[in-house]
Amino acid sequence: MKRLDHPLLSPSLGSHKTLTSFHFGQPGSGRKIYIQASLHAEELPGMLVAHHLRALFEALEVAGQIQGEIVMVPVANPIGLAQRLDHKPMGRFELDTSENFNRHYPDLAAAVEAAVMNQLGDDAAANVGLVRRAMSDYLQKWTPATELQSLRRTLLLLAHDADFMLDLHCDCEGVLHFYTEEACWPQMQELAHFLGARAILLAKSSGNRPIDECLSGAWWQLADRLKASGRDVPLPQACCSTTIELRGELDVSHALAATDARAIVGWLQFIGVVACQQPPQVPSALCQATPLAGSESLYASSPGVVVFAAEVGQHLEVGELVAEIIDPIANTSQRVNAGVAGVFYARIRDRYITAGGELGKIASAQAFRSGDLLGA
Structure with missing residues (x-):
C-alpha cells in the first residue's frame, strides 16, 4: 500500500487542508478501481466502509491477489468535514459559496472534444488511451482559484482514468440504494446485487454534473457526438460510475460496514480485479432497476x-x-x-x-x- 497526501489550496493565512489517497496493486497491471467516501462530509457510513476495505485490501495486496490498481480516498471532503454551525455538521454545502460539494464538476467531454475528435481511429483501446491523456492534460492545466476547486481537481486527477468509480454516500434515513447512468448499468448491475440494493435508479444524465457522472458521462457523450457526426469510430464506455447510498446517516456500525466491504470485495473478485479460486455467484436481485x-x-x-x-x-x-x-x-x-x-x-x-x-x-x-x- 502507498499513501499519498495531496495539499489543497489554502483559503486563508495559516490554514491548510490535505486530501489523502491510498493505493493498492500496480498501476497499468489491469483495470483501475477508484473508491471515495463521504464527499458529503456528514454522510459517514462510507467512511467506515473504507476503513474496513483498507484492511481487506492490505491483506489482499500482501497475498498478491490484486490484479490491477485500487485507489481509495476514505475522506473525500476535508473541507466539509471541518464545517460546523451551532454544533451541527455542515458537510453538504461549502459555507463560503453555498455550492453543493457534489455538483458543478467540469464537463470533461466538452473539455477534451477538440483535442481528440479528429485523432480517434479504428483501435478502441488506443482511443480510450487518447481520451484519458486528454483528460489528464486538461486537469493538469486547470489552475484552481479556490479551495473547493482544488478539491474537485484533486479528486478528478485521482479518478479520471479509472475503469470503475464508486462514490459512497448515504441518505438521511433510507435503505441501501444505487444511482448510475444508463450507459453504465450493464457493467454495474452485479455490484448493486452484491450490495443488496433495495432501489436502483437509472438516468441518462441526472443534471448538475455530480462527480460520478462527470467521469462516466464524458464517454457516452463523446460517443454520441461521434455518432451524430456520422463517424463509425469505436469508443467504449471506459469509465462506469455509481453513487451508492449506504442507508441512513445513523447506520454507522461495524456490522453493516464489514458486510458492505465484503460485498465490494466479492464484486471485485467477480470482475477479476481480485484473484480467487472460484469467483462468487452474483446474489439474486432484491429489486428491479427503475x-x-x-x-x-x-x-x-x-x-x-x-x-x-x-x-x-x-x-x-x-x-x-x-x-x-x-x-x-x-x-x-x-x-x-x-x-x-x-x-x-x-x-x-x-x-x-x-x-x-x-x-x-x-x-x-x-x-x-x-x-x-x-x-x-
Missing part, C-alpha cells in the same frame, strides 16, 4: 410535526398514507399520500418540517419527470 425520472419526492404543504406511517423499504401503493403533519396550534393533521406505486427508499431524519419541505422519496417504474433530477 428510472430516476420516476422517483417521486413528497413535500409538506404546511408546517408541523412529522409522524411517518410508512417505513423505509416499504412498498407503497398510490394513495397509501406516508406521513401526517401535525399542527398542535391549529389542531390539524395533513395527510401526505403516495402519488406513485413503488419502494419508499428514503426519508428525512428530522421530525419537524416547514412548509414546502421534502419528506421522502418513492421509486416508481414509470418516468414522469424531466430536467435536473437531483435535489440540492
Whole structure:
C-alpha cells in the first residue's frame, strides 16, 4: 500500500487542508478501481466502509491477489468535514459559496472534444488511451482559484482514468440504494446485487454534473457526438460510475460496514480485479432497476410535526398514507399520500418540517419527470 497526501489550496493565512489517497496493486497491471467516501462530509457510513476495505485490501495486496490498481480516498471532503454551525455538521454545502460539494464538476467531454475528435481511429483501446491523456492534460492545466476547486481537481486527477468509480454516500434515513447512468448499468448491475440494493435508479444524465457522472458521462457523450457526426469510430464506455447510498446517516456500525466491504470485495473478485479460486455467484436481485425520472419526492404543504406511517423499504401503493403533519396550534393533521406505486427508499431524519419541505422519496417504474433530477 502507498499513501499519498495531496495539499489543497489554502483559503486563508495559516490554514491548510490535505486530501489523502491510498493505493493498492500496480498501476497499468489491469483495470483501475477508484473508491471515495463521504464527499458529503456528514454522510459517514462510507467512511467506515473504507476503513474496513483498507484492511481487506492490505491483506489482499500482501497475498498478491490484486490484479490491477485500487485507489481509495476514505475522506473525500476535508473541507466539509471541518464545517460546523451551532454544533451541527455542515458537510453538504461549502459555507463560503453555498455550492453543493457534489455538483458543478467540469464537463470533461466538452473539455477534451477538440483535442481528440479528429485523432480517434479504428483501435478502441488506443482511443480510450487518447481520451484519458486528454483528460489528464486538461486537469493538469486547470489552475484552481479556490479551495473547493482544488478539491474537485484533486479528486478528478485521482479518478479520471479509472475503469470503475464508486462514490459512497448515504441518505438521511433510507435503505441501501444505487444511482448510475444508463450507459453504465450493464457493467454495474452485479455490484448493486452484491450490495443488496433495495432501489436502483437509472438516468441518462441526472443534471448538475455530480462527480460520478462527470467521469462516466464524458464517454457516452463523446460517443454520441461521434455518432451524430456520422463517424463509425469505436469508443467504449471506459469509465462506469455509481453513487451508492449506504442507508441512513445513523447506520454507522461495524456490522453493516464489514458486510458492505465484503460485498465490494466479492464484486471485485467477480470482475477479476481480485484473484480467487472460484469467483462468487452474483446474489439474486432484491429489486428491479427503475428510472430516476420516476422517483417521486413528497413535500409538506404546511408546517408541523412529522409522524411517518410508512417505513423505509416499504412498498407503497398510490394513495397509501406516508406521513401526517401535525399542527398542535391549529389542531390539524395533513395527510401526505403516495402519488406513485413503488419502494419508499428514503426519508428525512428530522421530525419537524416547514412548509414546502421534502419528506421522502418513492421509486416508481414509470418516468414522469424531466430536467435536473437531483435535489440540492
